[in-house]
Amino acid sequence: xQKIEQNSEALNIQEGKTATLTCNYTNYSPAYLQWYRQxxxxxxxxxxxxxxxxxxxxxxxxxxxxxxxxxxSLFHITASQPADxxxxxxxxxxxxxxxxxxxxxxxxxxxxx
Amino acid sequence: xxxxxxxxxxxxxxxxxxxTLRCKPISGHDYLFWYRQTMMRGLELLIYFNNNxxxxxSGMPEDRFSAKMPNASFSTLKIQPSxxxxxxxxxxxxxxxxxxxxxxxxxxxxxxx
Numbered sequence: 001x002q003k004i005e006q007n008s009e010a011l012n013i014q015e016g017k018t019a020t021l022t023c024n025y026t027n028y029s030p031a032y033l034q035w036y037r038q039x040x041x042x043x044x045x046x047x048x049x050x051x052x053x054x055x056x057x058x059x060x061x062x063x064x065x066x067x068x069x070x071x072x073s074l075f076h077i078t079a080s081q082p083a084d085x086x087x088x089x090x091x092x093x094x095x096x097x098x099x100x101x102x103x104x105x106x107x108x109x110x111x112x113x
Numbered sequence: 114x115x116x117x118x119x120x121x122x123x124x125x126x127x128x129x130x131x132x133t134l135r136c137k138p139i140s141g142h143d144y145l146f147w148y149r150q151t152m153m154r155g156l157e158l159l160i161y162f163n164n165n166x167x168x169x170x171s172g173m174p175e176d177r178f179s180a181k182m183p184n185a186s187f188s189t190l191k192i193q194p195s196x197x198x199x200x201x202x203x204x205x206x207x208x209x210x211x212x213x214x215x216x217x218x219x220x221x222x223x224x225x226x
Binding site for chain 1 (some may be wrong): 115116117144146148155156158161163168169203210211212213214215216217218219220
């Protein structure tokens with residue numbers, strides 16, 4: 001079965017710096033990958049989706065890359081702000097192509113003022 | 114639309130009791146997912162429905178868990194009998210086509226004592 005790893009449980013960075021979070025997967029080639037943000041006591045909120053034929057996608061201060069050779073996605077937050085502090089989750093569809101999502105364990109980002 | 118609505122937000126019950134969690138998906142979404150989140154295991158997919166039909170329940174931990182979707186606007190997840198190890202946050206999510214973003218509810222925090 002597919003395995004999704006988010007390398008860091010927690011990441012602390014200084015305000016204004018770029019945060020880079022990593023998502024690695026094994027055993028198959030997903031057609032797309034998604035990133036979500038989760039705040040304490042709330043459900044995950046969708047941020048970005050990147051497809052296998054896209055190398056990079058941007059949305060405001062967010063940038064996602066998708067390297068299907070390395071089986072890795074990088075999630076960047078530029079000019080980070082304390083309000084960006086949250087847990088970030090990557091999600092991939094089932095390897096059979098079914099319409100469901102499996103999530104990584106998440107990286108808890110803290111932006112220090 | 115008010116988003117995905119789950120009830121109750123919090124549930125405390127005694128071991129052996131029946132617990133029913135409820136979910137109202139976003140109108141027009143054909144896919145509904147039930148997830149469970151714990152510190153140890155992260156966000157786990159339990160079951161998902163397409164057009165009210167259960168498609169994949171391989172994530173349901175055991176026969177004590179059951180889920181139904183009697184119509185497009187309502188789903189339940191039932192645990193009978195409940196056990197302390199069922200304590201977790203249970204999320205319901207819906208999606209338009211299963212390939213795009215999933216919208217999560219606020220979750221139900223279940224504590225079984």
